Amino acid sequence: MPPVLRIVDLTVSFSHPDRTIHAVRQVSLAVAARESVGIVGESGSGKTQVFMAAMGLLAPNARADGHVLFGDDELLGLDAKRMNRIRGSKLSMVFQDPMTSLTPHLKIGTQLAEVLVCHAGKSWHEARIAARRMLERVGVPEPERRLNQYPHELSGGLRQRVMIGISLLCDPMLVIADEPTTALDVTVQAQVIDLLGAMRREVGMAMVLISHDLGVVADLCDRILVMYAGRIVESAGAVELFRQAQHPYTAELLKCIPGLSGPLLERLPTLPGQPPQPGQTIEGCAFAPRCARAAARCRTERPLLEGLGGADAGGHANGGHARRVACHFPLSL
Amino acid sequence: MSTLFGDATRRLRANPAAMCATIVTLSIVALTLIGPWFNPNSSETLDWSHVASQPALQSAHWFGTDRLGRDLFARTLEGARVSLAVGLVASAVSLLVGIGYGAVAGYVGGRTDHVMMRGIEILSGLPLVFFIIFLTVIFGRSVYLLFLSIGAVGWLTMARIVRGQTLSIRQREFIEAAVASGAGTARIIAKHVIPNVIGPVVVYATLTVPQIIMFESFLSFLGLGIQEPHASLGALIAEGAGEMEAAPWMLLVPGGLLALLLLALNMLGDGLRDALDVKER
Numbered sequence: 305m306p307p308v309l310r311i312v313d314l315t316v317s318f319s320h321p322d323r324t325i326h327a328v329r330q331v332s333l334a335v336a337a338r339e340s341v342g343i344v345g346e347s348g349s350g351k352t353q354v355f356m357a358a359m360g361l362l363a364p365n366a367r368a369d370g371h372v373l374f375g376d377d378e379l380l381g382l383d384a385k386r387m388n389r390i391r392g393s394k395l396s397m398v399f400q401d402p403m404t405s406l407t408p409h410l411k412i413g414t415q416l417a418e419v420l421v422c423h424a425g426k427s428w429h430e431a432r433i434a435a436r437r438m439l440e441r442v443g444v445p446e447p448e449r450r451l452n453q454y455p456h457e458l459s460g461g462l463r464q465r466v467m468i469g470i471s472l473l474c475d476p477m478l479v480i481a482d483e484p485t486t487a488l489d490v491t492v493q494a495q496v497i498d499l500l501g502a503m504r505r506e507v508g509m510a511m512v513l514i515s516h517d518l519g520v521v522a523d524l525c526d527r528i529l530v531m532y533a534g535r536i537v538e539s540a541g542a543v544e545l546f547r548q549a550q551h552p553y554t555a556e557l558l559k560c561i562p563g564l565s566g567p568l569l570e571r572l573p574t575l576p577g578q579p580p581q582p583g584q585t586i587e588g589c590a591f592a593p594r595c596a597r598a599a600a601r602c603r604t605e606r607p608l609l610e611g612l613g614g615a616d617a618g619g620h621a622n623g624g625h626a627r628r629v630a631c632h633f634p635l636s637l
Numbered sequence: 638m639s640t641l642f643g644d645a646t647r648r649l650r651a652n653p654a655a656m657c658a659t660i661v662t663l664s665i666v667a668l669t670l671i672g673p674w675f676n677p678n679s680s681e682t683l684d685w686s687h688v689a690s691q692p693a694l695q696s697a698h699w700f701g702t703d704r705l706g707r708d709l710f711a712r713t714l715e716g717a718r719v720s721l722a723v724g725l726v727a728s729a730v731s732l733l734v735g736i737g738y739g740a741v742a743g744y745v746g747g748r749t750d751h752v753m754m755r756g757i758e759i760l761s762g763l764p765l766v767f768f769i770i771f772l773t774v775i776f777g778r779s780v781y782l783l784f785l786s787i788g789a790v791g792w793l794t795m796a797r798i799v800r801g802q803t804l805s806i807r808q809r810e811f812i813e814a815a816v817a818s819g820a821g822t823a824r825i826i827a828k829h830v831i832p833n834v835i836g837p838v839v840v841y842a843t844l845t846v847p848q849i850i851m852f853e854s855f856l857s858f859l860g861l862g863i864q865e866p867h868a869s870l871g872a873l874i875a876e877g878a879g880e881m882e883a884a885p886w887m888l889l890v891p892g893g894l895l896a897l898l899l900l901a902l903n904m905l906g907d908g909l910r911d912a913l914d915v916k917e918r
Contacts, residue, residue, distance in 0.1 A: 404811060419818055422818075
């Protein structure tokens with residue numbers, strides 16, 4: 305089965321008057337149908353920009369090179385009209401902050417129905433009925449009343465449910481969720497994660513979950529990609545990744561998750577040092593300055609994202625589950 | 638259920654000055670519309686037995702007559718009706734053009750915005766009174782010319798205000814979410830941007846009406862605006878100013894009404910600003 309989304313050698317750069325900043329450097333990835341992929345990385349690692357480029361939501365001074373293939377369509381440079389037919393229907397997005405992502409002066413029902421009127425050509429009356437049904441499916445209590453409420457009358461968790469409902473209205477092939485739980489309370493986070501998992505099983509769409517929270521990703525994703533300084537440094541099945549990280553950066557990230565068992569720590573473990581500045585030119589491995597295992601070779605020669613054992617064991621672009629890591633000295637060796 | 642306009646109405650009701658202004662404005666509007674039904678005199682009948690007569694309740698002419706024996710009450714109501722109509726129509730035009738122009742310039746941005754804003758600067762650079770005198774000389778005096786020339790400048794500030802608001806709204810996440818849902822530019826401007834700028838726009842529009850009435854009166858006072866036999870408050874004031882010493886009521890009646898109307902409209906605008914814009918409180 306061909307992948308739903310295929311990104312090949314994507315580079316995203318922002319031009320400033322005095323310099324050019326590379327936010328994403330030659331990222332390639334693929335998302336298979338019904339697959340759930342987690343993208344993990346700290347702030348500024350470029351994880352969001354990869355998918356902003358795919359959705360055509362980059363800032364005006366940004367430039368994207370490479371290919372983003374959604375089904376048979378090349379999304380980079382696609383004209384606005386065709387892009388608008390795809391996004392919101394077959395390719396939809398759930399944003400980070402449900403407090404600000406709903407238009408404040410429009411009733412919930414209108415915002416849901418608008419998507420169906422635009423994309424599915426439904427009448428407002430039909431769209432409203434479908435909107436009501438969707439609110440039920442995403443677990444919004446009293447859907448009939450909610451349709452007539454404004455966003456500010458709903459709690460954060462309910463609004464995120466509404467956002468998820470909006471993203472699912474047109475039976476998308478792929479939903480991109482950009483930190484969907486970051487703006488929510490911890491208890492509500494768990495509910496939203498459960499909802500996303502349940503909806504994925506029910507609708508059967510593929511999902512990309514962008515997060516800096518490994519816990520969230522572990523719950524929901526089949527496969528995890530770890531990004532650092534604009535590149536993918538490790539790609540592995542979720543279970544394998546948590547069992548044995550190969551990239552030192554991933555290993556450090558895993559160590560930073562506070563556990564409920566084990567001794568009570570004085571301080572939470574942190575990763576020393578800072579990620580490289582986005583404008584900085586990097587020779588060698590971007591993580592080398594912070595890496596305990598770094599050798600001379602790491603500072604001069606950039607490691608490629610390869611299957612373990614040297615050769616590119618997984619299909620580079622077919623979304624295979626092969627473990628790949630961009631490190632000269634992966635932890636298992 | 639609390640909506641923006643529900644809250645605003647409640648706050649406006651709680652503001653006595655604004656409520657007074659509303660009542661006064663509505664009374665003047667009502668008077669200009671239904672006043673003529675109660676006045677036995679028409680504004681065009683010449684009463685040769687009462688030329689330039691004083692205001693007197695027991696006579697037929699409550700506010701007196703002018704030099705030609707026309708009933709001043711009827712004339713003033715007609716003048717107020719014309720002034721209000723000019724103010725409302727020109728404001729409505731400036732509202733439509735200004736919102737459309739400003740929202741497009743602000744949302745589309747980039748080079749389009751540049752070109753559109755330079756256009757506004759050129760228009761606002763015109764010395765208006767000379768421009769109007771010039772047009773009058775070429776095309777002759779007409780009411781439509783007056784609408785056109787007031788309209789040509791009335792929307793400029795509105796467009797600037799809307800553009801500024803749009804620039805900040807464009808950055809908000811719900812716009813990004815709307816783009817991500819596949820909404821086209823036109824739909825986003827019409828459904829997601831413009832309703833959000835309505836607050837400041839309504840406030841500015843209510844303050845535009847008195848400005849335009851004032852400007853129209855000024856033009857008519859100079860003899861560039863509404864022409865005889867039609868009346869506007871400015872034209873009546875100009876006429877009254879000529880007879881100020883002999884017949885002061887000819888100046889005071891239309892002048893008083895104009896002052897009252899402008900005061901009420903300005904207070905109403907201020908009240909609306911307080912009610913709609915929570916930040917300035």
